[in-house]
Amino acid sequence: MKTIIFYSSTYNGNTLKIAESMAAVLSADLVSIESETSGIDLSKYDLIGLGSAIHFAEHNIQLQRFVSALPLQEKNVFIFSTRCRPFIGGYHKALKEILKRQRANLIDEFSCVGFDKTGPWVLINGYNKNRPNTNDLFKARLFAEKLQQKLIPLSSPLKKQLQNTSKALLFA
Numbered sequence: 001m002k003t004i005i006f007y008s009s010t011y012n013g014n015t016l017k018i019a020e021s022m023a024a025v026l027s028a029d030l031v032s033i034e035s036e037t038s039g040i041d042l043s044k045y046d047l048i049g050l051g052s053a054i055h056f057a058e059h060n061i062q063l064q065r066f067v068s069a070l071p072l073q074e075k076n077v078f079i080f081s082t083r084c085r086p087f088i089g090g091y092h093k094a095l096k097e098i099l100k101r102q103r104a105n106l107i108d109e110f111s112c113v114g115f116d117k118t119g120p121w122v123l124i125n126g127y128n129k130n131r132p133n134t135n136d137l138f139k140a141r142l143f144a145e146k147l148q149q150k151l152i153p154l155s156s157p158l159k160k161q162l163q164n165t166s167k168a169l170l171f172a
Contacts, residue, residue: 001152003028004040005049006067008060014082014132015053018112021137022049022080025144033066042071047107047151050095051080054111058094067095072104078147080110080140082132107150110143112136 003026009016016032023030028049031037042048050067052060059081079095092109099106112132132140 001026001046001148002044003047003049004042004045005030005051006033006037006063007031007049008033008052008063008066010034010060011053015051015080017132017137018080018082018110018140019049019051021140022110022144025141026148033063037066042075046076047147048072048075048077048104049080050077051082054081054083054091057091059092064095064098067098068102070102072099072102075104076107076151077104078107078109080143083111083113108143108147110140112139 003023005019005023005026005028007015007019007030009019009032019030022028026047026049028047029045031040048070050059050063052063055061058064059079077099079092079099081091083091091111096106096109113136
C-alpha cells in the first residue's frame, strides 16, 4: 500500500513527531506542505494522510487551503492533528467538510495533545509540557497499524502463510 502523508508543523514540531511515527509504520512518503509539492502525482498513492496542529479550533488554514486544491475524488484519506485541549471536540470538522466536498473516502482520524506555549499558557511556561510523549507516539503507530488492517485486511505474514497453505493443498 503506497502512502503519502502531508503535514504542517510550524510551531514546536508536535505534528511532525506524530507524522513521523505514522510514516514509519506505513512506509509513507512524508511531505511538508511548506515545501515544494507541485510535482507529486497522487494517482500513485493508495492512502493519503493530512495533518496539522489545531489553530482556533480547526486545522491550520494553510493545510485547509492545500487540501482544497488537491485532486482527492475517491482517494482513501486519513486526517490527524495535535491540539492543546484534552478533548477532540469538533476540531476536524472543517477539514472533514472539505474532504466531503471533494468526495474523498475518509478512512479514519487521529488526534493527540501537544505542547502549547501561546496565549494564556505563556504565563505558566506552557501547557501539555513534554507532549506528544512516547505514549502519544505509540498511539499514533497503533493508529497507523489499524489503518493498514482496514485497507489490507490480511497482513503480510498471514497472507504468506495462507499462500503457502494454498500451494501445499494444490500439490497434495
